[in-house]
Amino acid sequence: MSENSHETVSVDFTVGIGDESFQAKAVVPAGQCNLTQLLPVIQAIEDSFIAEVTAQISEAGLHVSCKAGCGACCRQMVPLSIFEAEALTNWIRSLPEERQQELAQRFHQALLKLAAGGLIERMVTEDWLAETESARKLVLDYFYQRVPCPFLEDESCSIHSIRPLICREYLVSSSPEHCADPAKLQVAPIRLPLNFSRILNAVGAMVEDDSRGWIPLVFLFAWMKSGAHPGDAISGTGPAVLYEFVKCMSEAKPRGTTDS
Numbered sequence: 400m401s402e403n404s405h406e407t408v409s410v411d412f413t414v415g416i417g418d419e420s421f422q423a424k425a426v427v428p429a430g431q432c433n434l435t436q437l438l439p440v441i442q443a444i445e446d447s448f449i450a451e452v453t454a455q456i457s458e459a460g461l462h463v464s465c466k467a468g469c470g471a472c473c474r475q476m477v478p479l480s481i482f483e484a485e486a487l488t489n490w491i492r493s494l495p496e497e498r499q500q501e502l503a504q505r506f507h508q509a510l511l512k513l514a515a516g517g518l519i520e521r522m523v524t525e526d527w528l529a530e531t532e533s534a535r536k537l538v539l540d541y542f543y544q545r546v547p548c549p550f551l552e553d554e555s556c557s558i559h560s561i562r563p564l565i566c567r568e569y570l571v572s573s574s575p576e577h578c579a580d581p582a583k584l585q586v587a588p589i590r591l592p593l594n595f596s597r598i599l600n601a602v603g604a605m606v607e608d609d610s611r612g613w614i615p616l617v618f619l620f621a622w623m624k625s626g627a628h629p630g631d632a633i634s635g636t637g638p639a640v641l642y643e644f645v646k647c648m649s650e651a652k653p654r655g656t657t658d659s
């Protein structure tokens with residue numbers, strides 16, 4: 400590492416999203432880093448993007464009903480980008496051995512329950528994020544196994560500050576009790592014009608052959624054994640790595656648009 404490795408630089412940028420634009424400021428390392436190491440910056444940018452969107456919709460009378468202590472949605476399948484998998488791997492390995500064992504046991508129990516429900520093979524072979532009837536059925540079948548996310552403790556996220564992008568993006572304006580049974584179609588999700596999680600997944604699919612760019616979060620401990628370091632595929636100075644991500648944001652189609 401260079402002696403300047405702790406120096407940072409402030410970057411201002413604007414991203415066009417359909418007819419709208421989003422202005423952001425980020426503080427990134429001045430020296431070398433990779434995409435996984437830049438995740439805290441991307442999380443902070445997404446948090447301010449979500450804050451801006453939710454402020455806009457609240458002017459229109461819609462309010463986010465999600466609150467701390469409500470973990471109803473934390474029984475859904477969570478697609479985790481491979482960069483976030485790498486960051487969580489580094490974080491887990493920094494924990495005391497006893498805590499690592501506790502988490503490993505929770506992930507194991509979750510997999511056992513999913514296997515008993517006959518879901519593991521479908522999770523491996525089907526694209527959960529596809530907008531197809533079979534993907535929707537798989538998502539519901541997973542939910543009705545009622546397997547809590549292994550990071551859920553006392554109905555709160557135990558990794559809240561470093562939780563995956565997709566968890567930050569899942570917001571509803573409907574009453575929390577509706578989240579306990581999504582099949583009744585009473586959940587009113589708040590649609591963000593852009594999902595950073597999907598952008599990271601797409602970058603992951605680009606840098607890793609034969610990969611969707613994401614894994615089911617519940618597979619994290621199995622993935623950790625691969626020793627993969629996908630973040631290294633996109634490395635450079637902090638501004639250069641951020642530029643690569645922002646470029647992908649600009650190229651992403653806003654939600655609700657289709658190819659002409």
Ligand code: SF4
Pocket residue numbers: 470472473474477548549550551552555556557558559562563566
């Ligand atoms: S990571 Fe946290 S917010 Fe996301 S599903 Fe798990 S417990 Fe819930």
